[in-house]
Amino acid sequence: MENNYIMIAKTFFGFEEILAKELLMLGAQNVEPGVRMVSFKGDKGFMYKANLALRTALKILKPIKQFKAYNDQSLYKGIQSIDWDNYLGVNDTFVVDVTTNSDYFNHSQFVALKTKDAIVDQFRDKFGKRPDIDKDFPDLRINIHIQKDQCSVALDTSGASLHHRGYRTATNIAPINEVLAAGMLLLSGWDGQGDFLDPMCGSGTILAEAAMIACNIPANINRKEFAFEKWNDWDNDLFDTIMDSLMKKTKEFHYTIKGYDKAPSAVMKAKDNIRNANLDEYVTISQENFFDTQKQSKGPLHMVFNPPYGERLDIDLERFYREIGDTLKQSYPNTNAWFITANLEALKFVGLKPSRKIKLFNGKLEARLVKYEMYEGSKRTKFQNRDNQ
Incomplete structure:
Protein backbone atom coordinates (compact mmCIF):
# COMPACT_ATOMS: atom_id res chain seq x y z
CA MET A 1 0.00 0.00 0.00
CA THR A 157 5.47 8.51 17.95
CA SER A 158 5.08 7.34 21.56
CA GLY A 159 6.46 10.10 23.78
CA ALA A 160 7.13 8.73 27.25
CA SER A 161 8.26 5.09 27.17
CA LEU A 162 5.39 2.67 26.52
CA HIS A 163 6.05 0.94 29.83
CA HIS A 164 4.17 3.88 31.35
CA ARG A 165 0.84 2.12 30.97
CA GLY A 166 -1.11 4.58 33.09
CA TYR A 167 -2.50 2.18 35.71
CA ARG A 168 0.37 2.10 38.20
CA THR A 169 0.14 5.02 40.63
CA ALA A 170 1.58 3.26 43.69
CA THR A 171 4.83 1.28 43.76
CA ASN A 172 7.00 -0.56 46.29
CA ILE A 173 10.77 -0.94 46.48
CA ALA A 174 12.23 -2.23 43.18
CA PRO A 175 9.02 -2.40 41.08
CA ILE A 176 9.28 -4.35 37.84
CA ASN A 177 9.00 -2.50 34.52
CA GLU A 178 5.64 -3.19 32.84
CA VAL A 179 7.21 -4.12 29.47
CA LEU A 180 9.63 -6.47 31.23
CA ALA A 181 6.69 -8.07 33.09
CA ALA A 182 4.69 -8.54 29.87
CA GLY A 183 7.71 -9.98 28.05
CA MET A 184 8.38 -12.46 30.85
CA LEU A 185 4.76 -13.60 30.74
CA LEU A 186 4.83 -14.09 26.96
CA LEU A 187 8.18 -15.91 27.12
CA SER A 188 6.70 -18.18 29.80
CA GLY A 189 3.90 -19.16 27.43
CA TRP A 190 1.12 -17.53 29.48
CA ASP A 191 -2.01 -17.32 27.31
CA GLY A 192 -4.82 -17.16 29.85
CA GLN A 193 -5.77 -20.83 29.44
CA GLY A 194 -5.43 -21.80 33.11
CA ASP A 195 -5.02 -20.50 36.65
CA PHE A 196 -2.28 -17.98 37.42
CA LEU A 197 -0.39 -17.02 40.57
CA ASP A 198 2.18 -14.34 41.40
CA PRO A 199 3.23 -15.34 44.94
CA MET A 200 5.34 -12.19 45.56
CA CYS A 201 3.22 -9.65 43.72
CA GLY A 202 4.57 -6.35 45.09
CA SER A 203 2.61 -3.53 43.47
CA GLY A 204 0.75 -5.91 41.14
CA THR A 205 2.46 -5.24 37.79
CA ILE A 206 2.79 -8.90 36.73
CA LEU A 207 -0.84 -9.52 37.75
CA ALA A 208 -2.10 -6.58 35.67
CA GLU A 209 -0.10 -7.63 32.60
CA ALA A 210 -1.21 -11.27 33.04
CA ALA A 211 -4.87 -10.22 33.14
CA MET A 212 -4.53 -8.00 30.06
CA ILE A 213 -2.87 -10.84 28.12
CA ALA A 214 -5.57 -13.32 29.25
CA CYS A 215 -8.39 -11.00 28.15
CA ASN A 216 -6.56 -9.60 25.08
CA ILE A 217 -6.95 -6.06 26.46
CA PRO A 218 -4.68 -3.53 24.69
CA ALA A 219 -1.57 -2.91 26.82
CA ASN A 220 -1.85 0.88 26.75
CA ILE A 221 -5.62 1.28 27.07
CA ASN A 222 -5.13 3.26 30.32
CA ARG A 223 -2.38 5.54 29.02
CA LYS A 224 -3.16 9.26 29.11
CA GLU A 225 -1.42 10.37 25.91
CA PHE A 226 0.87 9.52 23.01
CA ALA A 227 3.27 11.87 21.22
CA PHE A 228 1.43 11.53 17.88
CA GLU A 229 -1.62 13.28 19.37
CA LYS A 230 0.28 16.58 19.07
CA TRP A 231 1.29 16.07 15.43
CA ASN A 232 -0.04 18.14 12.52
CA ASP A 233 -1.69 15.09 10.94
CA TRP A 234 -3.33 13.78 14.16
CA ASP A 235 -6.60 12.01 13.25
CA ASN A 236 -8.85 11.66 16.29
CA ASP A 237 -11.58 9.77 14.37
CA LEU A 238 -9.07 7.24 13.02
CA PHE A 239 -7.65 6.75 16.52
CA ASP A 240 -11.14 6.11 17.94
CA THR A 241 -11.85 3.61 15.13
CA ILE A 242 -8.60 1.73 15.90
CA MET A 243 -9.38 1.76 19.63
CA ASP A 244 -12.90 0.40 19.03
CA SER A 245 -11.63 -2.38 16.76
CA LEU A 246 -9.08 -3.47 19.41
CA MET A 247 -11.69 -3.44 22.19
CA LYS A 248 -13.99 -5.68 20.11
CA LYS A 249 -11.25 -8.36 20.18
CA THR A 250 -11.12 -8.65 23.98
CA LYS A 251 -11.90 -12.12 25.39
CA GLU A 252 -13.72 -13.63 28.35
CA PHE A 253 -11.54 -15.20 31.05
CA HIS A 254 -12.72 -18.33 32.89
CA TYR A 255 -9.87 -19.07 35.30
CA THR A 256 -8.30 -17.35 38.32
CA ILE A 257 -5.49 -14.81 38.61
CA LYS A 258 -4.21 -14.49 42.17
CA GLY A 259 -1.50 -12.49 43.88
CA TYR A 260 0.12 -12.89 47.30
CA ASP A 261 2.38 -10.58 49.23
CA LYS A 262 3.32 -10.75 52.89
CA ALA A 263 3.51 -6.95 53.28
CA PRO A 264 0.12 -5.25 53.97
CA SER A 265 1.36 -2.05 52.26
CA ALA A 266 2.19 -3.99 49.06
CA VAL A 267 -1.23 -5.68 49.05
CA MET A 268 -2.93 -2.28 49.38
CA LYS A 269 -0.87 -0.76 46.53
CA ALA A 270 -1.41 -3.78 44.29
CA LYS A 271 -5.18 -3.61 44.83
CA ASP A 272 -5.16 0.12 43.99
CA ASN A 273 -3.22 -0.48 40.76
CA ILE A 274 -5.44 -3.37 39.69
CA ARG A 275 -8.50 -1.18 40.34
CA ASN A 276 -6.92 1.67 38.31
CA ALA A 277 -6.46 -0.75 35.42
CA ASN A 278 -10.14 -1.84 35.68
CA LEU A 279 -8.99 -5.43 36.18
CA ASP A 280 -10.36 -6.11 39.67
CA GLU A 281 -13.02 -8.50 38.35
CA TYR A 282 -10.22 -10.80 37.10
CA VAL A 283 -7.58 -10.47 39.85
CA THR A 284 -7.69 -11.26 43.58
CA ILE A 285 -4.90 -10.24 45.94
CA SER A 286 -4.38 -11.38 49.51
CA GLN A 287 -1.82 -10.96 52.28
CA GLU A 288 0.06 -14.26 52.44
CA ASN A 289 3.62 -15.41 52.99
CA PHE A 290 4.27 -17.65 49.97
CA PHE A 291 6.36 -20.01 52.11
CA ASP A 292 3.28 -20.78 54.26
CA THR A 293 0.93 -21.40 51.31
CA GLN A 294 -0.22 -24.43 49.34
CA LYS A 295 -1.52 -24.77 45.80
CA GLN A 296 -5.24 -23.96 45.60
CA SER A 297 -5.85 -24.78 41.93
CA LYS A 298 -7.11 -28.26 41.07
CA GLY A 299 -5.68 -28.17 37.55
CA PRO A 300 -2.31 -26.98 36.25
CA LEU A 301 -1.01 -23.71 37.70
CA HIS A 302 1.06 -21.08 35.87
CA MET A 303 3.29 -19.06 38.20
CA VAL A 304 5.43 -16.01 37.31
CA PHE A 305 7.12 -13.80 39.88
CA ASN A 306 9.92 -11.35 40.63
CA PRO A 307 11.56 -12.27 43.96
CA PRO A 308 13.95 -9.88 45.75
CA TYR A 309 17.52 -9.99 44.44
CA GLY A 310 19.21 -8.52 47.50
CA GLU A 311 20.20 -5.46 45.44
CA ARG A 312 17.82 -3.11 47.22
CA LEU A 313 16.28 -5.38 49.86
CA ASP A 314 18.11 -6.67 52.90
CA ILE A 315 17.41 -10.43 53.10
CA ASP A 316 19.24 -13.67 53.80
CA LEU A 317 19.50 -14.74 50.13
CA GLU A 318 20.63 -18.33 50.76
CA ARG A 319 17.76 -19.07 53.10
CA PHE A 320 15.24 -17.16 50.98
CA TYR A 321 15.99 -18.97 47.72
CA ARG A 322 16.15 -22.32 49.49
CA GLU A 323 12.65 -21.65 50.83
CA ILE A 324 11.43 -20.88 47.28
CA GLY A 325 12.65 -24.33 46.17
CA ASP A 326 11.24 -26.11 49.23
CA THR A 327 7.82 -24.46 48.88
CA LEU A 328 7.59 -25.33 45.18
CA LYS A 329 8.67 -28.94 45.86
CA GLN A 330 6.40 -29.58 48.82
CA SER A 331 3.32 -27.45 48.15
CA TYR A 332 2.96 -26.75 44.41
CA PRO A 333 2.56 -29.94 42.35
CA ASN A 334 1.47 -29.65 38.70
CA THR A 335 2.89 -26.13 38.46
CA ASN A 336 5.07 -24.35 35.92
CA ALA A 337 6.95 -21.81 38.02
CA TRP A 338 8.92 -19.00 36.36
CA PHE A 339 10.84 -16.23 38.06
CA ILE A 340 13.47 -13.64 37.20
CA THR A 341 16.61 -12.96 39.21
CA ALA A 342 19.72 -10.88 38.74
CA ASN A 343 21.45 -12.80 41.52
CA LEU A 344 22.79 -15.76 39.57
CA GLU A 345 24.57 -17.16 42.65
CA ALA A 346 21.28 -17.34 44.55
CA LEU A 347 19.84 -19.77 41.98
CA LYS A 348 22.15 -22.46 43.35
CA PHE A 349 20.25 -22.42 46.63
CA VAL A 350 16.84 -23.21 45.06
CA GLY A 351 17.83 -26.88 45.03
CA LEU A 352 15.93 -27.60 41.80
CA LYS A 353 17.20 -27.89 38.24
CA PRO A 354 15.60 -25.29 35.96
CA SER A 355 14.22 -26.67 32.70
CA ARG A 356 14.86 -23.32 30.99
CA LYS A 357 17.11 -20.30 31.53
CA ILE A 358 16.62 -17.16 29.42
CA LYS A 359 19.07 -14.24 29.57
CA LEU A 360 17.35 -10.88 30.11
CA PHE A 361 18.20 -7.53 31.66
CA ASN A 362 16.32 -5.91 34.53
CA GLY A 363 17.43 -2.32 34.10
CA LYS A 364 21.20 -2.57 33.83
CA LEU A 365 21.36 -5.83 35.77
CA GLU A 366 21.97 -9.01 33.78
CA ALA A 367 19.28 -11.46 34.85
CA ARG A 368 17.89 -14.92 34.13
CA LEU A 369 14.27 -15.90 33.65
CA VAL A 370 14.16 -19.47 34.92
CA LYS A 371 11.51 -22.17 34.70
CA TYR A 372 10.91 -24.98 37.21
CA GLU A 373 8.47 -27.74 36.26
CA MET A 374 6.81 -29.18 39.35
CA TYR A 375 5.14 -32.51 38.53
CA GLU A 376 2.27 -34.31 40.25
CA GLY A 377 4.15 -36.98 42.20
CA SER A 378 7.71 -37.57 41.01
CA LYS A 379 9.01 -36.75 37.55
CA ARG A 380 9.85 -40.44 37.06
CA THR A 381 6.26 -41.48 37.88
CA LYS A 382 4.92 -38.94 35.37
CA PHE A 383 7.02 -40.32 32.55
CA GLN A 384 6.33 -43.96 33.51
CA ASN A 385 2.59 -43.26 33.40
CA ARG A 386 2.94 -41.56 30.03
CA ASP A 387 4.94 -44.48 28.61
CA ASN A 388 2.31 -47.00 29.81
CA GLN A 389 -0.57 -45.19 28.07
Whole structure:
Protein backbone atom coordinates (compact mmCIF):
# COMPACT_ATOMS: atom_id res chain seq x y z
CA MET A 1 0.00 0.00 0.00
CA GLU A 2 1.22 3.50 -0.87
CA ASN A 3 0.58 4.94 2.59
CA ASN A 4 2.73 2.35 4.35
CA TYR A 5 6.10 3.35 5.74
CA ILE A 6 8.89 1.79 7.78
CA MET A 7 8.72 2.06 11.57
CA ILE A 8 10.99 0.86 14.36
CA ALA A 9 9.72 -0.71 17.58
CA LYS A 10 12.34 -0.51 20.36
CA THR A 11 12.43 -3.22 23.01
CA PHE A 12 14.58 -4.93 25.65
CA PHE A 13 17.33 -7.44 24.89
CA GLY A 14 15.76 -10.91 24.59
CA PHE A 15 12.30 -9.69 23.54
CA GLU A 16 13.00 -9.18 19.82
CA GLU A 17 11.33 -12.42 18.67
CA ILE A 18 8.21 -12.07 20.83
CA LEU A 19 7.82 -8.44 19.72
CA ALA A 20 8.12 -9.57 16.08
CA LYS A 21 5.40 -12.17 16.77
CA GLU A 22 3.17 -9.50 18.34
CA LEU A 23 3.62 -7.27 15.28
CA LEU A 24 2.78 -10.10 12.87
CA MET A 25 -0.36 -10.95 14.84
CA LEU A 26 -1.41 -7.28 14.73
CA GLY A 27 -1.01 -7.27 10.95
CA ALA A 28 2.35 -5.54 10.39
CA GLN A 29 4.22 -6.06 7.12
CA ASN A 30 7.94 -6.63 6.44
CA VAL A 31 8.64 -7.53 10.07
CA GLU A 32 12.41 -7.86 10.71
CA PRO A 33 13.88 -8.38 14.20
CA GLY A 34 17.18 -6.65 15.02
CA VAL A 35 19.04 -5.99 18.28
CA ARG A 36 16.69 -4.49 20.89
CA MET A 37 14.41 -3.47 18.02
CA VAL A 38 12.10 -4.75 15.29
CA SER A 39 11.48 -2.91 12.03
CA PHE A 40 8.12 -3.19 10.26
CA LYS A 41 5.84 -1.48 7.77
CA GLY A 42 2.39 -0.04 8.34
CA ASP A 43 0.26 3.05 7.80
CA LYS A 44 -0.84 5.81 10.19
CA GLY A 45 -3.68 3.70 11.62
CA PHE A 46 -1.25 0.86 12.26
CA MET A 47 1.11 3.28 14.04
CA TYR A 48 -1.76 4.15 16.39
CA LYS A 49 -2.56 0.46 16.82
CA ALA A 50 1.07 -0.49 17.57
CA ASN A 51 1.29 2.13 20.32
CA LEU A 52 -2.00 1.01 21.85
CA ALA A 53 -1.62 -2.74 21.63
CA LEU A 54 2.04 -3.84 21.72
CA ARG A 55 3.02 -5.29 25.09
CA THR A 56 6.78 -5.62 24.59
CA ALA A 57 7.57 -2.36 22.75
CA LEU A 58 9.19 0.56 24.59
CA LYS A 59 8.77 3.08 21.76
CA ILE A 60 7.56 3.27 18.17
CA LEU A 61 9.80 5.43 15.97
CA LYS A 62 8.99 6.76 12.49
CA PRO A 63 12.26 7.23 10.52
CA ILE A 64 12.24 10.26 8.21
CA LYS A 65 15.84 10.55 6.98
CA GLN A 66 19.14 8.68 6.84
CA PHE A 67 22.48 10.20 5.87
CA LYS A 68 26.24 9.91 6.42
CA ALA A 69 27.61 12.03 9.29
CA TYR A 70 31.35 11.92 9.93
CA ASN A 71 31.83 15.41 11.43
CA ASP A 72 29.73 18.24 12.89
CA GLN A 73 29.36 19.98 9.51
CA SER A 74 27.92 16.89 7.80
CA LEU A 75 25.59 16.32 10.75
CA TYR A 76 24.35 19.94 10.61
CA LYS A 77 23.92 19.77 6.81
CA GLY A 78 22.03 16.46 7.00
CA ILE A 79 19.60 17.77 9.63
CA GLN A 80 19.06 20.95 7.60
CA SER A 81 18.19 18.90 4.51
CA ILE A 82 14.92 17.90 6.23
CA ASP A 83 11.97 20.25 5.71
CA TRP A 84 11.15 20.68 9.41
CA ASP A 85 8.04 22.82 8.98
CA ASN A 86 6.32 19.66 7.72
CA TYR A 87 6.50 18.43 11.30
CA LEU A 88 6.84 21.50 13.49
CA GLY A 89 5.39 25.02 13.72
CA VAL A 90 7.31 28.12 14.83
CA ASN A 91 5.25 28.30 18.03
CA ASP A 92 5.68 24.58 18.81
CA THR A 93 8.25 23.01 21.12
CA PHE A 94 10.59 20.08 20.53
CA VAL A 95 13.30 17.98 22.16
CA VAL A 96 16.09 15.83 20.71
CA ASP A 97 16.97 12.36 22.10
CA VAL A 98 20.28 10.89 20.97
CA THR A 99 21.94 7.48 21.00
CA THR A 100 25.38 7.31 19.44
CA ASN A 101 28.00 4.63 18.77
CA SER A 102 30.57 6.51 16.76
CA ASP A 103 34.27 7.39 16.99
CA TYR A 104 33.56 11.00 16.09
CA PHE A 105 30.29 11.61 17.92
CA ASN A 106 30.99 10.32 21.41
CA HIS A 107 28.88 12.88 23.31
CA SER A 108 25.12 12.62 22.84
CA GLN A 109 24.64 16.12 24.27
CA PHE A 110 26.83 17.60 21.51
CA VAL A 111 24.77 15.81 18.83
CA ALA A 112 21.52 17.04 20.43
CA LEU A 113 22.84 20.62 20.50
CA LYS A 114 24.03 20.51 16.87
CA THR A 115 20.67 19.04 15.76
CA LYS A 116 18.77 21.74 17.66
CA ASP A 117 20.94 24.47 16.04
CA ALA A 118 20.28 23.11 12.53
CA ILE A 119 16.50 23.04 13.13
CA VAL A 120 16.14 26.49 14.73
CA ASP A 121 18.45 28.08 12.12
CA GLN A 122 16.21 26.71 9.37
CA PHE A 123 13.13 28.27 11.03
CA ARG A 124 14.89 31.60 11.61
CA ASP A 125 15.94 31.77 7.95
CA LYS A 126 12.42 30.92 6.72
CA PHE A 127 10.16 32.70 9.23
CA GLY A 128 12.32 34.99 11.36
CA LYS A 129 11.12 33.02 14.39
CA ARG A 130 12.09 29.70 15.99
CA PRO A 131 10.40 26.91 17.97
CA ASP A 132 11.60 26.42 21.57
CA ILE A 133 13.00 23.42 23.43
CA ASP A 134 10.76 21.74 26.03
CA LYS A 135 12.30 18.66 27.64
CA ASP A 136 9.20 17.68 29.61
CA PHE A 137 6.16 18.20 27.35
CA PRO A 138 7.39 18.84 23.79
CA ASP A 139 5.09 18.97 20.77
CA LEU A 140 7.64 16.91 18.82
CA ARG A 141 10.20 14.41 20.11
CA ILE A 142 13.03 13.80 17.63
CA ASN A 143 15.20 10.70 17.85
CA ILE A 144 18.78 10.71 16.47
CA HIS A 145 20.66 7.42 16.20
CA ILE A 146 24.28 7.44 15.00
CA GLN A 147 26.01 4.14 14.24
CA LYS A 148 29.58 4.73 13.02
CA ASP A 149 28.98 7.23 10.17
CA GLN A 150 25.28 6.47 9.60
CA CYS A 151 22.84 8.97 11.09
CA SER A 152 19.14 8.04 11.33
CA VAL A 153 16.58 10.70 12.14
CA ALA A 154 13.19 9.55 13.40
CA LEU A 155 10.08 10.99 15.00
CA ASP A 156 9.16 9.44 18.34
CA THR A 157 5.47 8.51 17.95
CA SER A 158 5.08 7.34 21.56
CA GLY A 159 6.46 10.10 23.78
CA ALA A 160 7.13 8.73 27.25
CA SER A 161 8.26 5.09 27.17
CA LEU A 162 5.39 2.67 26.52
CA HIS A 163 6.05 0.94 29.83
CA HIS A 164 4.17 3.88 31.35
CA ARG A 165 0.84 2.12 30.97
CA GLY A 166 -1.11 4.58 33.09
CA TYR A 167 -2.50 2.18 35.71
CA ARG A 168 0.37 2.10 38.20
CA THR A 169 0.14 5.02 40.63
CA ALA A 170 1.58 3.26 43.69
CA THR A 171 4.83 1.28 43.76
CA ASN A 172 7.00 -0.56 46.29
CA ILE A 173 10.77 -0.94 46.48
CA ALA A 174 12.23 -2.23 43.18
CA PRO A 175 9.02 -2.40 41.08
CA ILE A 176 9.28 -4.35 37.84
CA ASN A 177 9.00 -2.50 34.52
CA GLU A 178 5.64 -3.19 32.84
CA VAL A 179 7.21 -4.12 29.47
CA LEU A 180 9.63 -6.47 31.23
CA ALA A 181 6.69 -8.07 33.09
CA ALA A 182 4.69 -8.54 29.87
CA GLY A 183 7.71 -9.98 28.05
CA MET A 184 8.38 -12.46 30.85
CA LEU A 185 4.76 -13.60 30.74
CA LEU A 186 4.83 -14.09 26.96
CA LEU A 187 8.18 -15.91 27.12
CA SER A 188 6.70 -18.18 29.80
CA GLY A 189 3.90 -19.16 27.43
CA TRP A 190 1.12 -17.53 29.48
CA ASP A 191 -2.01 -17.32 27.31
CA GLY A 192 -4.82 -17.16 29.85
CA GLN A 193 -5.77 -20.83 29.44
CA GLY A 194 -5.43 -21.80 33.11
CA ASP A 195 -5.02 -20.50 36.65
CA PHE A 196 -2.28 -17.98 37.42
CA LEU A 197 -0.39 -17.02 40.57
CA ASP A 198 2.18 -14.34 41.40
CA PRO A 199 3.23 -15.34 44.94
CA MET A 200 5.34 -12.19 45.56
CA CYS A 201 3.22 -9.65 43.72
CA GLY A 202 4.57 -6.35 45.09
CA SER A 203 2.61 -3.53 43.47
CA GLY A 204 0.75 -5.91 41.14
CA THR A 205 2.46 -5.24 37.79
CA ILE A 206 2.79 -8.90 36.73
CA LEU A 207 -0.84 -9.52 37.75
CA ALA A 208 -2.10 -6.58 35.67
CA GLU A 209 -0.10 -7.63 32.60
CA ALA A 210 -1.21 -11.27 33.04
CA ALA A 211 -4.87 -10.22 33.14
CA MET A 212 -4.53 -8.00 30.06
CA ILE A 213 -2.87 -10.84 28.12
CA ALA A 214 -5.57 -13.32 29.25
CA CYS A 215 -8.39 -11.00 28.15
CA ASN A 216 -6.56 -9.60 25.08
CA ILE A 217 -6.95 -6.06 26.46
CA PRO A 218 -4.68 -3.53 24.69
CA ALA A 219 -1.57 -2.91 26.82
CA ASN A 220 -1.85 0.88 26.75
CA ILE A 221 -5.62 1.28 27.07
CA ASN A 222 -5.13 3.26 30.32
CA ARG A 223 -2.38 5.54 29.02
CA LYS A 224 -3.16 9.26 29.11
CA GLU A 225 -1.42 10.37 25.91
CA PHE A 226 0.87 9.52 23.01
CA ALA A 227 3.27 11.87 21.22
CA PHE A 228 1.43 11.53 17.88
CA GLU A 229 -1.62 13.28 19.37
CA LYS A 230 0.28 16.58 19.07
CA TRP A 231 1.29 16.07 15.43
CA ASN A 232 -0.04 18.14 12.52
CA ASP A 233 -1.69 15.09 10.94
CA TRP A 234 -3.33 13.78 14.16
CA ASP A 235 -6.60 12.01 13.25
CA ASN A 236 -8.85 11.66 16.29
CA ASP A 237 -11.58 9.77 14.37
CA LEU A 238 -9.07 7.24 13.02
CA PHE A 239 -7.65 6.75 16.52
CA ASP A 240 -11.14 6.11 17.94
CA THR A 241 -11.85 3.61 15.13
CA ILE A 242 -8.60 1.73 15.90
CA MET A 243 -9.38 1.76 19.63
CA ASP A 244 -12.90 0.40 19.03
CA SER A 245 -11.63 -2.38 16.76
CA LEU A 246 -9.08 -3.47 19.41
CA MET A 247 -11.69 -3.44 22.19
CA LYS A 248 -13.99 -5.68 20.11
CA LYS A 249 -11.25 -8.36 20.18
CA THR A 250 -11.12 -8.65 23.98
CA LYS A 251 -11.90 -12.12 25.39
CA GLU A 252 -13.72 -13.63 28.35
CA PHE A 253 -11.54 -15.20 31.05
CA HIS A 254 -12.72 -18.33 32.89
CA TYR A 255 -9.87 -19.07 35.30
CA THR A 256 -8.30 -17.35 38.32
CA ILE A 257 -5.49 -14.81 38.61
CA LYS A 258 -4.21 -14.49 42.17
CA GLY A 259 -1.50 -12.49 43.88
CA TYR A 260 0.12 -12.89 47.30
CA ASP A 261 2.38 -10.58 49.23
CA LYS A 262 3.32 -10.75 52.89
CA ALA A 263 3.51 -6.95 53.28
CA PRO A 264 0.12 -5.25 53.97
CA SER A 265 1.36 -2.05 52.26
CA ALA A 266 2.19 -3.99 49.06
CA VAL A 267 -1.23 -5.68 49.05
CA MET A 268 -2.93 -2.28 49.38
CA LYS A 269 -0.87 -0.76 46.53
CA ALA A 270 -1.41 -3.78 44.29
CA LYS A 271 -5.18 -3.61 44.83
CA ASP A 272 -5.16 0.12 43.99
CA ASN A 273 -3.22 -0.48 40.76
CA ILE A 274 -5.44 -3.37 39.69
CA ARG A 275 -8.50 -1.18 40.34
CA ASN A 276 -6.92 1.67 38.31
CA ALA A 277 -6.46 -0.75 35.42
CA ASN A 278 -10.14 -1.84 35.68
CA LEU A 279 -8.99 -5.43 36.18
CA ASP A 280 -10.36 -6.11 39.67
CA GLU A 281 -13.02 -8.50 38.35
CA TYR A 282 -10.22 -10.80 37.10
CA VAL A 283 -7.58 -10.47 39.85
CA THR A 284 -7.69 -11.26 43.58
CA ILE A 285 -4.90 -10.24 45.94
CA SER A 286 -4.38 -11.38 49.51
CA GLN A 287 -1.82 -10.96 52.28
CA GLU A 288 0.06 -14.26 52.44
CA ASN A 289 3.62 -15.41 52.99
CA PHE A 290 4.27 -17.65 49.97
CA PHE A 291 6.36 -20.01 52.11
CA ASP A 292 3.28 -20.78 54.26
CA THR A 293 0.93 -21.40 51.31
CA GLN A 294 -0.22 -24.43 49.34
CA LYS A 295 -1.52 -24.77 45.80
CA GLN A 296 -5.24 -23.96 45.60
CA SER A 297 -5.85 -24.78 41.93
CA LYS A 298 -7.11 -28.26 41.07
CA GLY A 299 -5.68 -28.17 37.55
CA PRO A 300 -2.31 -26.98 36.25
CA LEU A 301 -1.01 -23.71 37.70
CA HIS A 302 1.06 -21.08 35.87
CA MET A 303 3.29 -19.06 38.20
CA VAL A 304 5.43 -16.01 37.31
CA PHE A 305 7.12 -13.80 39.88
CA ASN A 306 9.92 -11.35 40.63
CA PRO A 307 11.56 -12.27 43.96
CA PRO A 308 13.95 -9.88 45.75
CA TYR A 309 17.52 -9.99 44.44
CA GLY A 310 19.21 -8.52 47.50
CA GLU A 311 20.20 -5.46 45.44
CA ARG A 312 17.82 -3.11 47.22
CA LEU A 313 16.28 -5.38 49.86
CA ASP A 314 18.11 -6.67 52.90
CA ILE A 315 17.41 -10.43 53.10
CA ASP A 316 19.24 -13.67 53.80
CA LEU A 317 19.50 -14.74 50.13
CA GLU A 318 20.63 -18.33 50.76
CA ARG A 319 17.76 -19.07 53.10
CA PHE A 320 15.24 -17.16 50.98
CA TYR A 321 15.99 -18.97 47.72
CA ARG A 322 16.15 -22.32 49.49
CA GLU A 323 12.65 -21.65 50.83
CA ILE A 324 11.43 -20.88 47.28
CA GLY A 325 12.65 -24.33 46.17
CA ASP A 326 11.24 -26.11 49.23
CA THR A 327 7.82 -24.46 48.88
CA LEU A 328 7.59 -25.33 45.18
CA LYS A 329 8.67 -28.94 45.86
CA GLN A 330 6.40 -29.58 48.82
CA SER A 331 3.32 -27.45 48.15
CA TYR A 332 2.96 -26.75 44.41
CA PRO A 333 2.56 -29.94 42.35
CA ASN A 334 1.47 -29.65 38.70
CA THR A 335 2.89 -26.13 38.46
CA ASN A 336 5.07 -24.35 35.92
CA ALA A 337 6.95 -21.81 38.02
CA TRP A 338 8.92 -19.00 36.36
CA PHE A 339 10.84 -16.23 38.06
CA ILE A 340 13.47 -13.64 37.20
CA THR A 341 16.61 -12.96 39.21
CA ALA A 342 19.72 -10.88 38.74
CA ASN A 343 21.45 -12.80 41.52
CA LEU A 344 22.79 -15.76 39.57
CA GLU A 345 24.57 -17.16 42.65
CA ALA A 346 21.28 -17.34 44.55
CA LEU A 347 19.84 -19.77 41.98
CA LYS A 348 22.15 -22.46 43.35
CA PHE A 349 20.25 -22.42 46.63
CA VAL A 350 16.84 -23.21 45.06
CA GLY A 351 17.83 -26.88 45.03
CA LEU A 352 15.93 -27.60 41.80
CA LYS A 353 17.20 -27.89 38.24
CA PRO A 354 15.60 -25.29 35.96
CA SER A 355 14.22 -26.67 32.70
CA ARG A 356 14.86 -23.32 30.99
CA LYS A 357 17.11 -20.30 31.53
CA ILE A 358 16.62 -17.16 29.42
CA LYS A 359 19.07 -14.24 29.57
CA LEU A 360 17.35 -10.88 30.11
CA PHE A 361 18.20 -7.53 31.66
CA ASN A 362 16.32 -5.91 34.53
CA GLY A 363 17.43 -2.32 34.10
CA LYS A 364 21.20 -2.57 33.83
CA LEU A 365 21.36 -5.83 35.77
CA GLU A 366 21.97 -9.01 33.78
CA ALA A 367 19.28 -11.46 34.85
CA ARG A 368 17.89 -14.92 34.13
CA LEU A 369 14.27 -15.90 33.65
CA VAL A 370 14.16 -19.47 34.92
CA LYS A 371 11.51 -22.17 34.70
CA TYR A 372 10.91 -24.98 37.21
CA GLU A 373 8.47 -27.74 36.26
CA MET A 374 6.81 -29.18 39.35
CA TYR A 375 5.14 -32.51 38.53
CA GLU A 376 2.27 -34.31 40.25
CA GLY A 377 4.15 -36.98 42.20
CA SER A 378 7.71 -37.57 41.01
CA LYS A 379 9.01 -36.75 37.55
CA ARG A 380 9.85 -40.44 37.06
CA THR A 381 6.26 -41.48 37.88
CA LYS A 382 4.92 -38.94 35.37
CA PHE A 383 7.02 -40.32 32.55
CA GLN A 384 6.33 -43.96 33.51
CA ASN A 385 2.59 -43.26 33.40
CA ARG A 386 2.94 -41.56 30.03
CA ASP A 387 4.94 -44.48 28.61
CA ASN A 388 2.31 -47.00 29.81
CA GLN A 389 -0.57 -45.19 28.07
